[in-house]
Amino acid sequence: xxxxxxxxxxxxxxxxxxxxxxxxxxxxxxxxxxxxxxxxxxxxxxxxxxxxxxxxxxxxxxxxxxxxxxxxxxxxxxxxxxxxxxxxxxxxxxxxxxxxxxxxxxxxxxxxxxxx
Amino acid sequence: xxxxxxxxxxxxxxxxxxxxxxxxxxxxxxxxxxxxxxxxxxxxxxxxxxxxxxxxxxxxxxxxxxxxxxxxxxxxxxxxxxxxxxxxxxxxxxxxxxxxxxxxxxxxxxxxxxxxx
Numbered sequence: 001x002x003x004x005x006x007x008x009x010x011x012x013x014x015x016x017x018x019x020x021x022x023x024x025x026x027x028x029x030x031x032x033x034x035x036x037x038x039x040x041x042x043x044x045x046x047x048x049x050x051x052x053x054x055x056x057x058x059x060x061x062x063x064x065x066x067x068x069x070x071x072x073x074x075x076x077x078x079x080x081x082x083x084x085x086x087x088x089x090x091x092x093x094x095x096x097x098x099x100x101x102x103x104x105x106x107x108x109x110x111x112x113x114x115x116x
Numbered sequence: 117x118x119x120x121x122x123x124x125x126x127x128x129x130x131x132x133x134x135x136x137x138x139x140x141x142x143x144x145x146x147x148x149x150x151x152x153x154x155x156x157x158x159x160x161x162x163x164x165x166x167x168x169x170x171x172x173x174x175x176x177x178x179x180x181x182x183x184x185x186x187x188x189x190x191x192x193x194x195x196x197x198x199x200x201x202x203x204x205x206x207x208x209x210x211x212x213x214x215x216x217x218x219x220x221x222x223x224x225x226x227x228x229x230x231x232x233x
Contacts, residue, residue: 043160
């Protein structure tokens with residue numbers, strides 16, 4: 001199994017809503033990532049979890065709240081978002097060990113988020 | 117700081133012709149370079165990577181990339197393009213810095229490949 005599964009595929013939410021994005025992988029990867037991608041732009045890193053602990057937060061606004069309940073799951077909780085937060089949200093995972101630098105990341109298909 | 121550059125926003129090629137998508141890099145230390153492809157409304161798919169060893173790296177779907185240290189380039193190539201290769205291609209490098217050596221990926225701006233029948 002070399003898949004990263006993201007749900008839902010599409011999400012429309014109002015600016016006062018609370019919603020969550022989910023990501024799951026069963027490849028034994030201990031590094032998991034959230035990226036945000038605007039149309040025809042490169043993905044922008046938001047958060048990195050390493051061994052279920054938050055290791056990088058790229059100065060993301062607090063209306064985005066990540067959570068890693070176990071080694072297979074990664075969530076992104078959303079609250080009071082703005083229309084400019086509309087984007088494709090990508091989850092990724094990779095091996096986490098001394099050789100991490102040479103390992104590729106596997107990406108999910110993404111959640112297309114629209115904030116209205 | 118680590119960076120990659122993709123100098124072409126779009127590359128057009130006829131089906132059956134060879135294709136090249138360019139990438140140059142700037143790193144301190146050893147470069148760990150990757151190519152990803154993204155089809156419309158999909159996530160990124162890993163194509164190939166250069167870590168060390170042979171300068172010609174073979175990857176998925178018939179793609180290969182040539183690592184050139186003197187020119188700091190890592191161009192993606194395919195001998196015979198298919199219409200189905202039309203997609204957005206990203207070159208990326210692992211950042212040597214980061215908390216706990218998590219090595220985040222730094223992406224180029226992307227190149228749209230258009231293969232015409």
